[in-house]
Amino acid sequence: MKIAKKVIDLPPSGIRKYFDIASTIKDVISLGVGEPDFITPWRVREASIYGLEKGRTTYTSNWGLLELRELISKYTYEGMGVDYDPNDEVLVTTGVSEGIDLAVRAITDPGDEILVVEPSYVSYKPCIIMAGGVPVPVATTEENEFKVRREDIEAKITPRTIAIIMNYPNNPTGAIMTRKDLEEVADVAVEHGLMILSDEVYEKLTYDGRHVSIASLNGMRDSTILLNGFSKAFAMTGWRLGYACGNSDVIEAMMKIHQYTMLCAPITAQVGAIEALKNGQKDMLEMVKEYDRRRRVIVRGFNAMGMHCFEPRGAFYSFPSIKFTGLSSEEFSERLLYEQGVVTVPGSVFGEPGIGHLRCSYCASMEDIKEALSRIGRFLDGLKKEEKAPRIRGRARRR
Amino acid sequence: MGKSKNKERPTGKSMREVLELLEKDSRLTAREIAEQTGLSEKDVERFIKEMEARGIIKRYKAIIDWEKYGDDSVYAIIEVQLNPERNVGYDAVAERISKFPEVVTCMLVSGDHDLHLVIKGRTMKEVAFFVAEKIAPLSQVTHTATHFMLRSYKQEGEIMFEKEEDSRLVIHP
Numbered sequence: 001m002k003i004a005k006k007v008i009d010l011p012p013s014g015i016r017k018y019f020d021i022a023s024t025i026k027d028v029i030s031l032g033v034g035e036p037d038f039i040t041p042w043r044v045r046e047a048s049i050y051g052l053e054k055g056r057t058t059y060t061s062n063w064g065l066l067e068l069r070e071l072i073s074k075y076t077y078e079g080m081g082v083d084y085d086p087n088d089e090v091l092v093t094t095g096v097s098e099g100i101d102l103a104v105r106a107i108t109d110p111g112d113e114i115l116v117v118e119p120s121y122v123s124y125k126p127c128i129i130m131a132g133g134v135p136v137p138v139a140t141t142e143e144n145e146f147k148v149r150r151e152d153i154e155a156k157i158t159p160r161t162i163a164i165i166m167n168y169p170n171n172p173t174g175a176i177m178t179r180k181d182l183e184e185v186a187d188v189a190v191e192h193g194l195m196i197l198s199d200e201v202y203e204k205l206t207y208d209g210r211h212v213s214i215a216s217l218n219g220m221r222d223s224t225i226l227l228n229g230f231s232k233a234f235a236m237t238g239w240r241l242g243y244a245c246g247n248s249d250v251i252e253a254m255m256k257i258h259q260y261t262m263l264c265a266p267i268t269a270q271v272g273a274i275e276a277l278k279n280g281q282k283d284m285l286e287m288v289k290e291y292d293r294r295r296r297v298i299v300r301g302f303n304a305m306g307m308h309c310f311e312p313r314g315a316f317y318s319f320p321s322i323k324f325t326g327l328s329s330e331e332f333s334e335r336l337l338y339e340q341g342v343v344t345v346p347g348s349v350f351g352e353p354g355i356g357h358l359r360c361s362y363c364a365s366m367e368d369i370k371e372a373l374s375r376i377g378r379f380l381d382g383l384k385k386e387e388k389a390p391r392i393r394g395r396a397r398r399r
Numbered sequence: 400m401g402k403s404k405n406k407e408r409p410t411g412k413s414m415r416e417v418l419e420l421l422e423k424d425s426r427l428t429a430r431e432i433a434e435q436t437g438l439s440e441k442d443v444e445r446f447i448k449e450m451e452a453r454g455i456i457k458r459y460k461a462i463i464d465w466e467k468y469g470d471d472s473v474y475a476i477i478e479v480q481l482n483p484e485r486n487v488g489y490d491a492v493a494e495r496i497s498k499f500p501e502v503v504t505c506m507l508v509s510g511d512h513d514l515h516l517v518i519k520g521r522t523m524k525e526v527a528f529f530v531a532e533k534i535a536p537l538s539q540v541t542h543t544a545t546h547f548m549l550r551s552y553k554q555e556g557e558i559m560f561e562k563e564e565d566s567r568l569v570i571h572p
Contacts, residue, residue, distance in 0.1 A: 042498035046533070049495075053538075283500070 031360040032343035036235040041283035047275035064092025071277040080213040096229040096242035102254040108133040117166040118351030146175035150184040163195040169202035172359035174312020202315040204233035222247040239269040294362040301373035323356040340375040425459035478512035480542040
């Protein structure tokens with residue numbers, strides 16, 4: 001059977017590999033998945049069940065239910081200060097994942113280059129390749145708090161560059177960008193006529209200060225595609241519901257692709273999302289408060305055992321450095337999994353700047369986080385002993 | 400008379416006492432409970448762990464006088480009349496209602512209504528809208544009556560007003 005070369009060449013997601021290994025080991029604690037351990041707030045589930053009972057089982061408009069788009073528009077205006085017309089500037093998508101794909105496909109011609117701010121979520125580069133574009137990594141560093149700077153971007157711009165894709169609060173580092181930081185990026189974008197694809201799915205998970213969207217900066221509204229969704233803030237990962245906001249030209253272009261591929265997002269999820277936006281703020285704030293508590297515990301825990309940990313100010317990931325151990329990210333992750341039963345994701349899967357780091361999500365329960373920290377501590381002690389004893393090579397024993 | 404190192408053997412009765420002590424004060428340590436009941440600390444620890452694992456100890460909770468703290472949340476008692484559903488009786492709808500975080504208590508009761516709910520909200524309006532939008536429209540619900548709570552005198556067995564002071568003399572003449 002013939003498979004397209006660009007698909008064959010796509011590497012499998014680096015996260016999935018560890019997930020698969022973990023499922024074969026007993027008594028595993030997972031800091032690997034970026035999925036809230038909370039179940040979707042009951043009011044949201046109940047609203048969807050009620051909708052089903054009342055026969056809400058049909059297609060919706062390609063754009064999504066108008067009531068939902070109006071609420072998204074209001075939510076975005078109140079939360080970020082950007083005003084979008086619910087009629088043709090808001091598109092309801094099947095998760096932010098579809099939104100990213102649509103945005104990239106809507107703007108990319110073969111050979112166009114899109115700058116990807118790294119460390120980055122794993123799907124951006126494949127999406128760009130699938131759309132016929134060329135992903136160009138822009139590295140950020142821990143010294144600069146994983147923020148992307150003007151000079152980093154400028155160094156990578158060529159006549160083929162059409163856009164920058166970025167994700168703040170960031171997965172995997174937890175970095176955020178302040179208004180001032182974003183202004184630098186906005187300036188470059190304006191100067192070079194670049195679009196910004198801004199994945200802001202973690203916008204509600206900001207622990208220090210308020211999230212600022214680049215779309216809200218002067219002159220940026222029409223050159224930004226703002227991507228957001230319900231998965232993270234409302235613990236609605238499996239509902240697959242997101243949205244894209246932007247200038248009507250680009251949103252209509254995205255809608256065109258959406259119309260011929262997805263047609264519309266599932267109505268049951270849309271009904272739930274309406275309830276989430278109308279009445280789910282309190283549930284969401286409770287979850288954010290709990291993540292913040294876990295964040296403090298995990299960061300303090302890593303630092304206490306000498307794993308220098310960048311302070312995440314958003315999302316629900318910590319990104320400690322393991323460079324001092326001399327192990328590669330992959331080796332550390334794999335051995336930690338086999339020897340202590342803790343799942344983490346090697347930072348290297350998020351791009352070159354992630355090398356020497358681990359991504360540890362703190363959307364595990366507090367009890368699991370504490371247990372994971374003590375197991376990681378034991379693992380580090382084991383490494384110290386190995387240094388003293390002659391090193392035995394080979395794969396570690398399974399638990 | 401020498402000091403006996405043998406602690407009392409655990410019986411159902413003494414174990415029940417452990418639960419009663421914890422219900423009164425969940426911050427008691429296993430050692431404190433052992434001292435008060437005469438059981439060994441290890442037995443107490445083992446028993447508590449087992450009770451937690453079996454879901455008999457559901458969780459540890461503090462009773463807080465929020466009003467005194469300055470929180471002016473509104474509580475209401477809602478009487479709900481229901482049409483029971485085939486096969487599942489009252490359970491399905493009662494479980495559905497219980498899952499809303501606003502619902503602090505949900506009990507099936509005898510008398511002229513079926514469910515007795517306690518609802519918590521920020522304002523009277525919020526509670527009233529919750530009942531109107533989430534409880535009343537359910538097809539099994541035939542009638543609701545809302546009673547706003549004005550003051551709580553006793554909650555979970557705890558007196559919520561100032562307790563009488565010990566008026567005895569320090570030393571009896």
